[in-house]
Amino acid sequence: MIEIERVSLQLQGAQILHDISLTLPKGGVTALVGPNGAGKSSLLSLIARLSPLQTGSIRIDGMPVDATPGSVLARRIAILRQDNAVASRLRVAELVGFGRFPHSRGRLDAKERALVAEAIARFDLTDLADRYLDTLSGGQRQRALVAMAYCQGTDYLMLDEPLNNLDMRYGRELMGTLRRLADGDGRSILIVLHDINHAAAYADRIVAMRCGRVVAVGTAAEIIDADLLERVFGFRMRVESIGGRRVVLHHR
Amino acid sequence: MAEARPVPDRAAWRLAALAALALLCVAAFMSIGLRGNLLFVLELRAMRLASLIEVAVAVALATVLFQTVTANRILTPSIMGLDSLYLLCQTVLVFVFGGFGFANLDARLKFGGEIALMVGFSLALFMPMLRSRIDVMLLLLTGVVLGLLFRSLSSLLARMIDPNDFALLQGASFADFNTVRADLVAAGGVVIGVGALLAWRYRHVLDVMGLAPDTAVGLGVSWSRAAAAALLLVASLVAVSTALVGPIYLFGLLVVAIAERIVDTRRHAVLLPAAILVAVVTLVGGQTVFQHVVKGQSALSVVIEFAGGLLFLLMLLNGRRP
Numbered sequence: 001m002i003e004i005e006r007v008s009l010q011l012q013g014a015q016i017l018h019d020i021s022l023t024l025p026k027g028g029v030t031a032l033v034g035p036n037g038a039g040k041s042s043l044l045s046l047i048a049r050l051s052p053l054q055t056g057s058i059r060i061d062g063m064p065v066d067a068t069p070g071s072v073l074a075r076r077i078a079i080l081r082q083d084n085a086v087a088s089r090l091r092v093a094e095l096v097g098f099g100r101f102p103h104s105r106g107r108l109d110a111k112e113r114a115l116v117a118e119a120i121a122r123f124d125l126t127d128l129a130d131r132y133l134d135t136l137s138g139g140q141r142q143r144a145l146v147a148m149a150y151c152q153g154t155d156y157l158m159l160d161e162p163l164n165n166l167d168m169r170y171g172r173e174l175m176g177t178l179r180r181l182a183d184g185d186g187r188s189i190l191i192v193l194h195d196i197n198h199a200a201a202y203a204d205r206i207v208a209m210r211c212g213r214v215v216a217v218g219t220a221a222e223i224i225d226a227d228l229l230e231r232v233f234g235f236r237m238r239v240e241s242i243g244g245r246r247v248v249l250h251h252r
Numbered sequence: 253m254a255e256a257r258p259v260p261d262r263a264a265w266r267l268a269a270l271a272a273l274a275l276l277c278v279a280a281f282m283s284i285g286l287r288g289n290l291l292f293v294l295e296l297r298a299m300r301l302a303s304l305i306e307v308a309v310a311v312a313l314a315t316v317l318f319q320t321v322t323a324n325r326i327l328t329p330s331i332m333g334l335d336s337l338y339l340l341c342q343t344v345l346v347f348v349f350g351g352f353g354f355a356n357l358d359a360r361l362k363f364g365g366e367i368a369l370m371v372g373f374s375l376a377l378f379m380p381m382l383r384s385r386i387d388v389m390l391l392l393l394t395g396v397v398l399g400l401l402f403r404s405l406s407s408l409l410a411r412m413i414d415p416n417d418f419a420l421l422q423g424a425s426f427a428d429f430n431t432v433r434a435d436l437v438a439a440g441g442v443v444i445g446v447g448a449l450l451a452w453r454y455r456h457v458l459d460v461m462g463l464a465p466d467t468a469v470g471l472g473v474s475w476s477r478a479a480a481a482a483l484l485l486v487a488s489l490v491a492v493s494t495a496l497v498g499p500i501y502l503f504g505l506l507v508v509a510i511a512e513r514i515v516d517t518r519r520h521a522v523l524l525p526a527a528i529l530v531a532v533v534t535l536v537g538g539q540t541v542f543q544h545v546v547k548g549q550s551a552l553s554v555v556i557e558f559a560g561g562l563l564f565l566l567m568l569l570n571g572r573r574p
Binding site: 070099101105 | 455456457459460463466467468469471472473474517518519
């Protein structure tokens, strides 16, 4: 369970987050949606202790993120940020192997290597395993990074816009993989998404944010509503029901 | 990290070849042109060999760690301004004690004082980073500016001293691999040995730090603490090597770039020993050549810095790894 209590964030005078309180139960896929500048990534960074907490408290399974040793948290939460400038002179297999660092401290035995190989296979990277990162396309690199976060084997997996650079097929496959991780392995997925339809199709829970505040929390059926979405995104979009599923036609 | 692959095997072979080459250089350094009192000559050469190896290890380690923390492969630790501080220190000493007094200072006291000053300076520079997350680049810029300040202060003082003293000072401001400082070798060896052990112990953490600060934090490495510790280690190593032979600027860049080319990886378990071996080959081998082939017609440090400068320009022009 992730408990966020009265969290605010100020960066150089600008108020990024306003007094956010939110409780996310363990398990399932939770999507953070909202327009640019809503504070989704900032909130995710705070939860994953990438930025220091200014006010309020955040606890993951009862552990305060600002007081728990980073090496302990690294075995509970894995985070993939949006902008990853990773050293390029690395092979895909090496990068994914870094995901095991919190457990192995760098010594990969047979069991650890099997886990790395499994992650590489799961994200369809077997053919690319020996390639250097700087020879990959943006989407291939993105998949390698997600595989590394997955390989960390944590209860909580947080991804900031992981669909960036992915084509439709791999975007769909990634969301399907995340869904299976939540259903089969009981992992909790927290994901920032831009495409509201992806959120509607795959998430158990949607948190809608705007201007540093949480506007609404609910299931896809509750959030995908023309009035609510207009309040969040600031423009009117058509919401249709196709085959029992809510679809947002936001393109035009 | 994926050690099951054939690539690290190739790196291991290349490492072994480098080690053999380094041993060859050491053997040549010790044995070529032996004459006179064997025991005396061998002892003298062993002392010089020890100090050369110490400098090689210190510079190689310092440069690799520094490049890892700053995520920049064309930087050397000399950007932190430690060498300018060392220069200022020498200038002030000459200014205060005069040339004669400077030459007669207690070497051990001077060595200890210089190291304390340089490490203290780095501590003052890095302490803020321990407390809050300050950008490493900002820190480096502070080092550059302070280095400039120290440099201008030394040139100001240098204008006011006696021309003879100035010549002496000029000698102290270039790395000198010829003078033996037997009394300092043991003390320097302890610091450098401890530094090497620490770097080796944390080689996997260093690998993770090389990814990116956020990724390292995500993998459970406390970035600000680890970066400050690494920079402090760099400062201590640079301080010892500078106090031993004088300021060195581009030697580290040269050996790390060559080592990375040879082993083709940034993994510290391979790159650290490779850089050290390349540094040993360059210094010990170069010194042997200069003593017995060129017969001391030129200074090794000048040639190394010249080659390093050329390489630096090449790396800038390529805009990527060498």
